[in-house]
Amino acid sequence: MYSKISRxxxxxxxxITSSKKTAHIASNLSIVDILVVIYRDFVKKNNKNEFILSKxxxxxxxxxxxxYFKYFSKSLLNSFGDNNTVMMCHVSHKVxxxxxxxxxxxxxxxxxxxxxxxxxxIKIFVLLSDGELNEGSNWEALxxxxxxxxxxxxxxxxxxxxxxxxxxxxxxxxxxxxKKFRSFxxxxxxxxxxxxxxxxxxxxxxxxxxxxxxANTIKGKGVSFMENSVLWHYKPPNKEELELAIKKL
Amino acid sequence: xxxxxxxxLCKKLKKNTKTFLIVGDLGFNxxxxxxxxxxxxxxxxxxxxxxMAGLAAGMASQGxxxxxxxxxxxPTFRCAEQIRNDIDYHNMDVTIVTVGAGVSYGNxxxxxxxxxxxxxxxxxPNIKIIAPGDSKELERGMDYIFQKxxxxxxxxxxxxxxxxxxxxxxxxxxxxxxxxxKGKVRKAIVSTGSCIQKSLEISKKKQFENYYIYSIPIWSMxxxxxQKKYLNKFxxxxxxxxxFEDGGFSxxxxxxxxxxxxxxxxxxxxxxxxxxxVGDQKFLEKKYFKxxxx
Numbered sequence: 001m002y003s004k005i006s007r008x009x010x011x012x013x014x015x016i017t018s019s020k021k022t023a024h025i026a027s028n029l030s031i032v033d034i035l036v037v038i039y040r041d042f043v044k045k046n047n048k049n050e051f052i053l054s055k056x057x058x059x060x061x062x063x064x065x066x067x068y069f070k071y072f073s074k075s076l077l078n079s080f081g082d083n084n085t086v087m088m089c090h091v092s093h094k095v096x097x098x099x100x101x102x103x104x105x106x107x108x109x110x111x112x113x114x115x116x117x118x119x120x121x122i123k124i125f126v127l128l129s130d131g132e133l134n135e136g137s138n139w140e141a142l143x144x145x146x147x148x149x150x151x152x153x154x155x156x157x158x159x160x161x162x163x164x165x166x167x168x169x170x171x172x173x174x175x176x177x178x179k180k181f182r183s184f185x186x187x188x189x190x191x192x193x194x195x196x197x198x199x200x201x202x203x204x205x206x207x208x209x210x211x212x213x214x215a216n217t218i219k220g221k222g223v224s225f226m227e228n229s230v231l232w233h234y235k236p237p238n239k240e241e242l243e244l245a246i247k248k249l
Numbered sequence: 250x251x252x253x254x255x256x257x258l259c260k261k262l263k264k265n266t267k268t269f270l271i272v273g274d275l276g277f278n279x280x281x282x283x284x285x286x287x288x289x290x291x292x293x294x295x296x297x298x299x300x301m302a303g304l305a306a307g308m309a310s311q312g313x314x315x316x317x318x319x320x321x322x323x324p325t326f327r328c329a330e331q332i333r334n335d336i337d338y339h340n341m342d343v344t345i346v347t348v349g350a351g352v353s354y355g356n357x358x359x360x361x362x363x364x365x366x367x368x369x370x371x372x373x374p375n376i377k378i379i380a381p382g383d384s385k386e387l388e389r390g391m392d393y394i395f396q397k398x399x400x401x402x403x404x405x406x407x408x409x410x411x412x413x414x415x416x417x418x419x420x421x422x423x424x425x426x427x428x429x430x431k432g433k434v435r436k437a438i439v440s441t442g443s444c445i446q447k448s449l450e451i452s453k454k455k456q457f458e459n460y461y462i463y464s465i466p467i468w469s470m471x472x473x474x475x476q477k478k479y480l481n482k483f484x485x486x487x488x489x490x491x492x493f494e495d496g497g498f499s500x501x502x503x504x505x506x507x508x509x510x511x512x513x514x515x516x517x518x519x520x521x522x523x524x525x526x527v528g529d530q531k532f533l534e535k536k537y538f539k540x541x542x543x
Contacts (some may be wrong), residue, residue, distance in 0.1 A: 094340060099310065101338060104330055110300045111335055114307020117292075118269075122311075137331075140300035 054108025221235025368496025424472025
């Protein structure tokens with residue numbers, strides 16, 4: 001079931017990215033499985049749960065998932081990036097189902113902390129990229145979340161190992177991440193970010209401490225020639241590449 | 250002013266229980282009465298303005314009226330993008346409170362002087378700037394904050410300002426000119442914030458004795474368009490602000506005036522020569538308030 005949904009969403013992602021000639025296909029492909037589980041099992045079922053995409057450039061995958069789960073029409077989805085629409089290419093609260101706009105990195109986590117602090121009865125899911133952890137505001141928020149023991153936040157890190165123009169390890173060394181987060185006072189899980197089962201189990205887990213899930217993902221997941229390549233952070237697939245990519249799914 | 254702000258906030262909270270005050274590890278000997286009375290509505294977020302601003306936006310999204318409080322440039326410039334994206338763009342009910350308008354932190358130096366904050370805050374389309382010039386304007390400004398949802402910037406003088414008791418004050422709205430003294434000529438002194446005191450001082454000089462005196466305690470990008478109805482009454486304005494002219498209050502009025510050449514606007518603003526100079530507020534204001542013609 002999950003795999004079918006993920007495959008369908010990846011196909012739509014590729015088609016829209018190709019037709020609109022927009023960037024960030026690989027960043028989108030890496031988080032599809034996480035989003036499908038979050039929306040299907042947590043946000044759609046309980047309107048007290050909220051999701052924030054902090055890596056706002058991967059908004060198309062959120063829009064595809066929202067459209068799949070009938071938050072809005074397919075025609076609205078197909079207007080992605082078009083003139084005079086709300087379908088901004090960084091996640092926008094003007095789009096039905098989206099609560100928080102991001103696009104500049106390092107904003108989602110402090111907002112998530114505020115929501116979780118204000119109302120401990122709600123559950124906040126916030127998805128960050130690995131490169132985004134370069135931003136100092138995240139570390140301010142992490143200190144705060146740990147200090148106030150905000151167990152109602154699930155922080156998911158899309159650890160696909162590539163940031164904008166280079167590999168994470170070549171830019172700013174983030175490892176050992178688990179050790180860093182544990183020393184801050186978090187419960188840390190390291191999972192396969194493409195295993196729906198592992199994603200569900202970790203998101204559903206009850207903890208005595210705030211929980212960070214390091215989701216080991218593959219940038220460009222599902223399309224072999226896009227996987228683990230810096231190029232596809234920016235390049236949209238042309239017609240031939242699109243056909244080939246869909247065959248690879 | 251800061252202590253009076255806390256007094257008013259304490260009174261308001263009795264009726265508005267979903268109000269929250271967040272401080273950025275500042276406010277010693279000021280915020281304690283609030284903290285003691287309402288510990289569940291108070292938080293010290295630590296020295297982390299970016300997180301504090303994002304946090305405030307998140308709390309406001311859950312229905313709270315949130316105040317974030319710190320000195321001059323810390324909760325404004327340090328977290329400018331969080332104000333832009335998280336607070337203003339989402340139209341969150343967050344009031345950014347700064348203490349230390351202009352050079353009121355005197356010899357603490359340039360890092361603590363608020364000289365460019367209007368320029369930043371007035372560039373956000375939803376934010377209302379509230380710069381009270383006396384205790385009455387602060388009271389009415391706080392009424393405004395509690396009546397209207399949405400982002401605001403409350404700019405406070407460090408010390409208490411005397412109440413201009415001779416001048417009545419009803420409810421104040423965005424862009425409203427508060428009359429402080431009727432004039433005899435079509436000329437006016439206009440100020441915002443604590444510069445009321447300077448207006449009154451200057452009006453004692455023979456050259457200005459027949460001028461009208463006004464204060465504009467609330468202003469914003471949106472209320473620029475209603476300024477013409479006030480501006481058109483005059484041929485000469487002397488605009489006073491404890492801020493650089495560039496991007497400040499007088500620039501706002503000049504933009505509102507547009508290409509109308511029937512009005513001459515002079516700015517009495519703080520010169521950038523103040524940067525790096527040491528002195529108390531009185532000394533710095535005396536030396537670096539400069540008249541600017543265009």
